[in-house]
Amino acid sequence: MNTLANMMQAHPSVSFDDMDLLNRCIDDLTMCEQACTMCADACLGETEHLQRLARCIRLNLDCADVCNATRKLLSRQTHAPWVLFRQQINACMTACELCGAECDMHAEWHEHCRICGDLCRKCSESCKELLDKLPQ
Amino acid sequence: MNTLANMMQAHPSVSFDDMDLLNRCIDDLTMCEQACTMCADACLGETEHLQRLARCIRLNLDCADVCNATRKLLSRQTHAPWVLFRQQINACMTACELCGAECDMHAEWHEHCRICGDLCRKCSESCKELLDKLPQ
Amino acid sequence: MNTLANMMQAHPSVSFDDMDLLNRCIDDLTMCEQACTMCADACLGETEHLQRLARCIRLNLDCADVCNATRKLLSRQTHAPWVLFRQQINACMTACELCGAECDMHAEWHEHCRICGDLCRKCSESCKELLDKLPQ
Amino acid sequence: MNTLANMMQAHPSVSFDDMDLLNRCIDDLTMCEQACTMCADACLGETEHLQRLARCIRLNLDCADVCNATRKLLSRQTHAPWVLFRQQINACMTACELCGAECDMHAEWHEHCRICGDLCRKCSESCKELLDKLPQ
Numbered sequence: 001m002n003t004l005a006n007m008m009q010a011h012p013s014v015s016f017d018d019m020d021l022l023n024r025c026i027d028d029l030t031m032c033e034q035a036c037t038m039c040a041d042a043c044l045g046e047t048e049h050l051q052r053l054a055r056c057i058r059l060n061l062d063c064a065d066v067c068n069a070t071r072k073l074l075s076r077q078t079h080a081p082w083v084l085f086r087q088q089i090n091a092c093m094t095a096c097e098l099c100g101a102e103c104d105m106h107a108e109w110h111e112h113c114r115i116c117g118d119l120c121r122k123c124s125e126s127c128k129e130l131l132d133k134l135p136q
Numbered sequence: 137m138n139t140l141a142n143m144m145q146a147h148p149s150v151s152f153d154d155m156d157l158l159n160r161c162i163d164d165l166t167m168c169e170q171a172c173t174m175c176a177d178a179c180l181g182e183t184e185h186l187q188r189l190a191r192c193i194r195l196n197l198d199c200a201d202v203c204n205a206t207r208k209l210l211s212r213q214t215h216a217p218w219v220l221f222r223q224q225i226n227a228c229m230t231a232c233e234l235c236g237a238e239c240d241m242h243a244e245w246h247e248h249c250r251i252c253g254d255l256c257r258k259c260s261e262s263c264k265e266l267l268d269k270l271p272q
Numbered sequence: 273m274n275t276l277a278n279m280m281q282a283h284p285s286v287s288f289d290d291m292d293l294l295n296r297c298i299d300d301l302t303m304c305e306q307a308c309t310m311c312a313d314a315c316l317g318e319t320e321h322l323q324r325l326a327r328c329i330r331l332n333l334d335c336a337d338v339c340n341a342t343r344k345l346l347s348r349q350t351h352a353p354w355v356l357f358r359q360q361i362n363a364c365m366t367a368c369e370l371c372g373a374e375c376d377m378h379a380e381w382h383e384h385c386r387i388c389g390d391l392c393r394k395c396s397e398s399c400k401e402l403l404d405k406l407p408q
Numbered sequence: 409m410n411t412l413a414n415m416m417q418a419h420p421s422v423s424f425d426d427m428d429l430l431n432r433c434i435d436d437l438t439m440c441e442q443a444c445t446m447c448a449d450a451c452l453g454e455t456e457h458l459q460r461l462a463r464c465i466r467l468n469l470d471c472a473d474v475c476n477a478t479r480k481l482l483s484r485q486t487h488a489p490w491v492l493f494r495q496q497i498n499a500c501m502t503a504c505e506l507c508g509a510e511c512d513m514h515a516e517w518h519e520h521c522r523i524c525g526d527l528c529r530k531c532s533e534s535c536k537e538l539l540d541k542l543p544q
Contacts, residue, residue, distance in 0.1 A: 003523060004439065007446045010519035013453040030438060031412065037483045038415045044329055045421040045486040050322045055215040057316055061333075062209050062220060068476075069205035073198050075445045078453040079191040084198060084230050091223035098217050111418035115411060139387060140303065143310045146383035149317040166302060167276065173347045174279045180465055181285040181350040186458045193452055197469075204340075211309045214317040247282035251275060327487040334481050334492060341477035345470050351463040353506050356470060359499035366492050 011077050018133055025126040026074055032096060032123035033067035036060040039103065039116035046110065056102045056113065063099035063120065066092050070127075082135050089127050089134075096124035147213050154269055161262040162210055168232060168259035169203035172196040175239065175252035182246065192238045192249065199235035199256065202228050206263075218271050225263050225270075232260035283349050290405055297398040298346055304368060304395035305339035308332040311375065311388035318382065328374050328385065335371035335392065338364050342399075354407050361399050361406075368396035419485045426541055433534040434482055440504060440531035441475035444468040447511065447524035454518065464510050464521065471507035471528065474500050478535075490543050497535050497542075504532035 005023045008014070016022055040060035043053040070092040073085060100120030107114035141159045144150065152158055176196035179189040206228040209221060236256030243250035277295045280286070288294055312332035315325040342364040345357060372392030379386035413431045416422070424430055448468035451461040478500040481493060508528030515522035 003527065004442055004446070007443055007450070007520050007523050010523065011446070011450045011453060012455075026442070030442060034412055034434070034438060034479075034483065035415055037480055038412070038419070040333075041330070041484040041486050042415070042419045044326050045419060047323055047326070047420075050326065051319055054316050054319070054322065058212055058215045058313070059217065061212065061312075062217065065205040065208045066220075066224060069201040071442075072201045072445055075442065076194055076198065076449040078449050079194045081195065081198065081234050084202075084227065084234055087223070087227035087230050088202060091220065091227045094220050094223050098220055112415050115415050115418065119411065139391065140306055140310070143307055143314070143384050143387050146387065147310070147314045147317060148319075162306070166306060170276055170298070170302060170343075170347065171279055173344055174276070174283070176469075177348040177350050177466070178279070178283045180462050181283060183284075183459055183462070186462065187455055190452050190455070190458065194449070197448075207306075208309055211306065212313040214313050248279050251279050251282065255275065330484055330487045331489065334484065334489065337477040337480045338492075338496060341473040344473045348466055348469065351466045353467065353470065356474075356499065356502050356506055359495070359502050360474060363492065363495035363499045366495050370489050370492055 008077075014077050015080055016077070016135070021126075021130055021133060022074065025130045026071055028119075028123040028126040029067045029071040029074070029092070032119045033064045033071065035116040035119040036064035036067065036099060039112050040064070042110070042112040049109070053106065053110075056099075056106060059095075059099040059102050060116070063095040066095040067123065074130075085134055086131060089131050093124050093127045093131075096120040096127065100124065144213075150213050151216055152213070152271070157262075157266055157269060158210065161266045162207055164255075164259040164262040165203045165207040165210070165228070168255045169200045169207065171252045171255040172200035172203065172235060175248050176200070178246070178248040185245070189242065189246075192242060195231075195235040195238050196252070199231040202231040203259065210266075222267060222270060225267050229260050229263045229267075232256040232263065236260065280349070286349050287352055288349070288407070293398075293402055293405060294346065297402045298343055300391075300395040300398040301339045301343040301346070301364070304391045305336045305343065307388045307391040308336035308339065308371060311384050312336070314382070314384040321381070325378065325382075328378060331367075331371040331374050332388070335367045338367040339395065346402075357406060358403060361403050365396050365399045365403075368392040368399065372396065416485070422485050423488055424485070424543070429534075429538055429541060430482065433538045434479055436527075436531040436534040437475045437479040437482070437500070440527045441472045441479065443524045443527040444472035444475065444507060447520050448472070450518070450520040457517070461514065461518075464507075464514060467503075467507040467510050468524070471503040474503040475531065482538075493542055494539060497539050501532050501535045501539075504528040504535065508532065
């Protein structure tokens with residue numbers, strides 16, 4: 001069990017019964033947010049191809065912002081508002097899918113887009129899995 | 137027209153036709169995010185009543201995070217992803233409604249909760265109005 | 273007195289004696305953060321001039337992030353850590369100065385850069401004024 | 409080499425020569441930000457001890473915000489503004505030291521404070537190491 005999972009376990013009032021899944025989803029959100037932040041900047045440095053990467057930069061920034069908000073909500077266990085979790089996770093899945101699909105279009109030429117696309121997809125899948133198990 | 141509306145008008149590729157509504161919604165998101173950040177901290181300073189304000193602090197933090205992400209997305213006009221806007225605005229309305237309802241429960245005793253509840257409601261209404269006019 | 277200033281006044285434990293200055297600084301941080309977010313996106317839409325705006329986009333994103341963190345710290349009055357405030361405000365002044373100077377270089381051609389440069393400068397000045405009056 | 413280090417290596421214009429150190433510092437900032445977000449919420453759930461944890465919650469929120477901004481800046485390699493990096497890292501070290509010291513005071517009773525204090529210290533040390541090697 002990693003350090004942050006230990007922190008989650010030390011919480012006085014955990015209310016969700018599959019903490020492994022929750023911790024994994026938080027990890028994937030963290031990775032995706034960080035990858036998107038880095039991909040936006042790497043795209044910005046692709047001087048020759050900058051114009052065709054404009055939509056990728058935009059979606060990278062959106063996806064990083066949405067993953068950040070989603071991660072913060074899920075990290076809070078005190079009085080967890082499940083209905084809000086569901087809607088925010090839904091928005092996050094859409095952000096990851098849009099950004100991942102755009103990254104994939106540039107994956108052949110830009111390794112940072114390839115990696116970022118993979119992490120978006122991984123995050124979207126974790127979100128979907130978590131959504132299916134959240135309390136109604 | 138205020139300064140930020142002038143900035144929006146200076147954007148090279150605006151794609152939404154009711155910019156007054158969009159600017160108003162961004163303003164209300166900004167106010168709500170700031171009010172929630174301040175209300176969480178003011179609640180934390182209510183030493184005698186801290187226990188009963190725990191849920192209010194939690195929802196204040198969530199609402200500030202969700203308003204922040206929503207505001208950032210809506211502030212970007214280049215290659216706007218409408219489907220993501222719709223889902224993020226939906227999540228934001230829920231955050232504002234939950235937080236506003238909780239704030240209202242403490243409004244009689246804590247002026248910061250009263251003001252914050254009002255701003256949450258205002259923000260939720262602007263979000264709804266914008267949602268109804270967004271391109272499909 | 274505006275709504276957010278009323279919220280600040282409703283805080284149970286305000287510890288700084290020039291609340292007008294603090295509220296004004298928080299307002300200017302909010303405006304600057306929002307302007308930088310919009311300017312980064314407007315630059316991204318300047319298809320013909322994108323390459324020469326890369327540094328502007330980068331500094332816009334940095335300045336928005338630093339203003340956001342600074343604004344959140346200053347919005348919290350409970351157990352305010354003055355030494356941290358001073359250092360974070362210092363970093364924020366530098367972010368605003370770098371971003372403002374870069375925006376100024378494009379102001380003649382891009383109105384969004386002109387407005388953003390002005391708001392960066394205004395924010396930097398408010399930060400400096402606040403820094404001079406903060407408790408040691 | 410982990411996934412995010414691979415992303416950094418795929419950047420078209422890396423300008424710092426100790427990428428292992430930079431990646432490690434970004435990792436520690438990520439961990440510290442996440443730990444602080446979770447510790448603030450875990451403290452909020454400690455119903456019996458909430459009053460004495462108010463300062464811890466406040467510094468947790470500050471430290472999470474400052475680590476977030478610092479991480480984002482350091483993750484961007486295009487046109488890196490070293491002078492801003494230095495000042496933001498300085499503010500971040502102070503945030504981590506203040507928060508870590510406060511967490512330590514509650515470590516005996518609250519495991520989440522113990523872990524969070526350790527991660528704050530680790531982050532502060534990485535920041536110091538990076539600061540010593542940044543270009544002037």
